[in-house]
Amino acid sequence: MMEAQKYVWEGAIPLQIHLHESEITSLPPPSPALILAPRIGYLPLLLPLIKPYFSSTLPPGQDTIWFDYKGLPLKWYIPTGVLFDLLCAQPERPWNLTVHFRGYPSNLLIPCEGEESVKWSFINSLKEADYIINGNCKNVMHMSQSDQVELWRSVMDGNLEKYMRASSKLKLGTVTTDEADMVGQVKAGKIPVRLYVWSVNEDFEDLEDAPEVDNWDQISYINRPLEIHKEGKHFTLHDALKNLLPEVFEGKSLINDEPCIEEGEDAQKVSSEDVGSSTGAEEGKEIFNQPVESCCNDAEIKLVRIQGIEPKMEIPFSWVVNSLKNPEHFLHICVCVKVPNVNAA
Amino acid sequence: MVVCLYIAKTSSQVGKIMSCFSSSWDGTLSPNDFSVAARVFTERWERNNSSSPSWFWVNSPKGPPFLASSQHVDGYLSLENMCVLVSAEDNNEEVSCTVEEEAGFSEIEGAADSATLVQSNHHEAHYYDFHIVYSASYRVPVLYFRAYCSDGRPLLLNEIEKDLPACSSKVLLETKWTFITQEEHPFLNRPWYKLHPCGTREWMKLLCLGDEVAAKNGLAIELYLVSWFSVVGQVVGLKTPLEMVKKSV
Numbered sequence: 001m002m003e004a005q006k007y008v009w010e011g012a013i014p015l016q017i018h019l020h021e022s023e024i025t026s027l028p029p030p031s032p033a034l035i036l037a038p039r040i041g042y043l044p045l046l047l048p049l050i051k052p053y054f055s056s057t058l059p060p061g062q063d064t065i066w067f068d069y070k071g072l073p074l075k076w077y078i079p080t081g082v083l084f085d086l087l088c089a090q091p092e093r094p095w096n097l098t099v100h101f102r103g104y105p106s107n108l109l110i111p112c113e114g115e116e117s118v119k120w121s122f123i124n125s126l127k128e129a130d131y132i133i134n135g136n137c138k139n140v141m142h143m144s145q146s147d148q149v150e151l152w153r154s155v156m157d158g159n160l161e162k163y164m165r166a167s168s169k170l171k172l173g174t175v176t177t178d179e180a181d182m183v184g185q186v187k188a189g190k191i192p193v194r195l196y197v198w199s200v201n202e203d204f205e206d207l208e209d210a211p212e213v214d215n216w217d218q219i220s221y222i223n224r225p226l227e228i229h230k231e232g233k234h235f236t237l238h239d240a241l242k243n244l245l246p247e248v249f250e251g252k253s254l255i256n257d258e259p260c261i262e263e264g265e266d267a268q269k270v271s272s273e274d275v276g277s278s279t280g281a282e283e284g285k286e287i288f289n290q291p292v293e294s295c296c297n298d299a300e301i302k303l304v305r306i307q308g309i310e311p312k313m314e315i316p317f318s319w320v321v322n323s324l325k326n327p328e329h330f331l332h333i334c335v336c337v338k339v340p341n342v343n344a345a
Numbered sequence: 346m347v348v349c350l351y352i353a354k355t356s357s358q359v360g361k362i363m364s365c366f367s368s369s370w371d372g373t374l375s376p377n378d379f380s381v382a383a384r385v386f387t388e389r390w391e392r393n394n395s396s397s398p399s400w401f402w403v404n405s406p407k408g409p410p411f412l413a414s415s416q417h418v419d420g421y422l423s424l425e426n427m428c429v430l431v432s433a434e435d436n437n438e439e440v441s442c443t444v445e446e447e448a449g450f451s452e453i454e455g456a457a458d459s460a461t462l463v464q465s466n467h468h469e470a471h472y473y474d475f476h477i478v479y480s481a482s483y484r485v486p487v488l489y490f491r492a493y494c495s496d497g498r499p500l501l502l503n504e505i506e507k508d509l510p511a512c513s514s515k516v517l518l519e520t521k522w523t524f525i526t527q528e529e530h531p532f533l534n535r536p537w538y539k540l541h542p543c544g545t546r547e548w549m550k551l552l553c554l555g556d557e558v559a560a561k562n563g564l565a566i567e568l569y570l571v572s573w574f575s576v577v578g579q580v581v582g583l584k585t586p587l588e589m590v591k592k593s594v
Contacts, residue, residue, distance in 0.1 A: 108536075110527045110529060131543060192482070
């Protein structure tokens with residue numbers, strides 16, 4: 001588990017960042033910036049790395065950094081890795097983003113006052129997770145100033161060891177009892193989950209042919225903790241998704257005729273193989289035959305992606321949470337669902 | 346925490362009147378109860394605030410049908426076009442005014458009204474929209490709001506601050522990041538101001554200690570939003586008439 005978590009923390013998205021043409025005042029135009037963005041990080045935190053590439057060409061004015069991908073303004077409070085998983089069905093490497101230093105779209109995006117805003121967005125999420133797990137936010141609220149700074153620093157620096165030290169005081173723990181991980185035993189309780197459901201109308205065989213997200217309204221964001229009522233049951237990722245999206249999974253059985261979706265060469269180091277094998281090895285490979293939810297009448301799951309991988313549905317959910325959650329203790333799950341066109345019927 | 350205590354203090358009077366829950370209750374509300382309480386709240390508001398805009402239940406906008414039960418609560422409460430007159434000379438002085446509004450005509454009538462409201466050179470009209478959204482994480486209602494001028498320009502937080510009751514602006518200064526912040530509206534996908542809910546459960550519990558009889562009768566849940574709003578409304582300068590919290594109607 002620790003190993004998978006390490007992969008997540010080291011995971012990075014290679015970005016190729018272009019300055020928006022309206023902000024280029026020099027000739028020749030500046031070359032794009034190539035930057036590795038940590039998966040668990042947030043885009044505005046890249047400012048010190050990006051600014052030097054473009055500072056000489058910017059028009060006069062005050063900087064308020066924001067990004068877009070193919071014209072879609074990116075929400076800075078969603079971790080960079082989640083944005084990538086959500087908006088790049090077919091992972092694009094490097095990921096071509098456009099940066100803006102002017103003209104912040106404040107009607108669409110929450111204002112960002114630099115690192116301080118990002119930090120508090122993180123802490124408020126952490127508080128929310130604390131509340132979900134413990135029924136109050138006392139652990140986070142009563143954190144000393146220095147502990148808070150240390151925790152935030154560890155996330156900024158991607159330092160897992162320091163993070164483990166700083167966050168152990170929060171008693172947010174893991175979702176299972178010690179070695180129960182492997183068998184998927186869970187304790188009754190609540191698990192902080194952020195679910196992003198991208199609905200598409202047209203079908204596609206290949207991820208390459210997936211349509212683009214050109215509007216945030218195509219993505220339903222479900223911020224609802226997962227409640228586990230029964231203790232001790234073998235609880236898989238499939239069970240979790242069924243709980244979160246009951247209509248999609250209703251009356252449907254697992255079928256195995258969908259091809260397994262593989263990640264490309266991995267700049268992120270996290271591949272299905274890496275993460276999957278750490279639990280799967282001793283139980284034999286067949287358990288990892290990819291079952292994709294299929295359905296006879298309406299919605300169909302096309303893709304479930306967490307931290308850049310498409311985990312097998314039989315993986316114990318506790319393992320998924322403990323290994324793949326973000327540092328603010330939320331598990332971010334990206335799901336693509338194909339909905340038949342209602343007009344066609 | 347500072348905020349929660351502050352709210353609990355300002356609401357102590359209400360707390361004395363409203364004691365309705367059993368001590369074992371944890372101060373939260375289930376999604377179903379939220380809908381029930383929302384109905385009671387809108388009815389009572391309507392009956393006791395005839396001069397104010399009404400609260401409406403808004404069904405969650407579109408969204409794929411397969412997410413119907415994933416959302417838990419399929420809508421939110423909304424009160425829009427609440428007009429606040431701000432004195433141009435003295436920003437602390439504010440008058441809540443009424444926007445005469447008939448269901449269905451709010452858009453047109455509202456616009457016409459605003460023209461008459463800004464006649465005076467000394468007063469500027471600010472409009473507030475309030476939404477009460479259920480938080481599945483905190484299991485409590487959360488107040489979202491936005492504000493704009495008569496020309497439609499959205500107000501910034503430092504402008505809103507001047508419209509808030511003095512005690513709220515003070516808390517806002519002290520706890521910039523944990524009291525009111527801009528966050529995404531869960532249903533509208535746009536930035537709205539949000540009153541942080543992390544302490545709601547605790548102060549609602551304090552507010553409603555005792556009176557197990559009422560709890561058994563289910564009255565407690567029905568009145569949850571009324572008592573919750575009697576506190577939260579004060580933060581943004583909206584008063585809850587005492588009649589609303591009376592147990593029997």
